[in-house]
Amino acid sequence: MNGIIAKNRVGRWPVPPVASGLALILILVAMGCAGGGGRQGRVEVAVTEEGFVPAEIPAKAGEAITLVVTRKTDATCAKQIVFADLGVEKELPLDQAVEVTVTPTKSGELRFACGMDMIAGKLVVP
Ligand SMILES: [Cu+2]
16 A cells, blocks of 8 residues: 555656545535536425325436436336326336426426326425
8 A cells, every 4th residue: 555655756646645535525516416407406206105205306407417216116106107298108117216307497396206196206306
């Protein structure tokens, strides 16, 4: 370990420590960890016998949010997720994570539901 660091210090590693720290920050920003325009990351959503869990998900207007939806039971009719207002509809195969990315455009509640509009949840946009 120490040997490697010593080698780096004598110039074998072309990237100075300050620059590598900066690069790490840039990577974190690119991954959406630092927030800011366009992305707000991912939310895991399960479909259980209770319905969509969680059923209320905070979101922000103008920022894409990815729901990673996994249906964990066959005892539900929520075998699709439908955002009627956005025209987005995805099948939810059993035990498979399905990514649904949506961008709320305005404040309020953005409803999603099963194909029959019975089991529902919502994005809550302040
Ligand atoms: Cu249904």
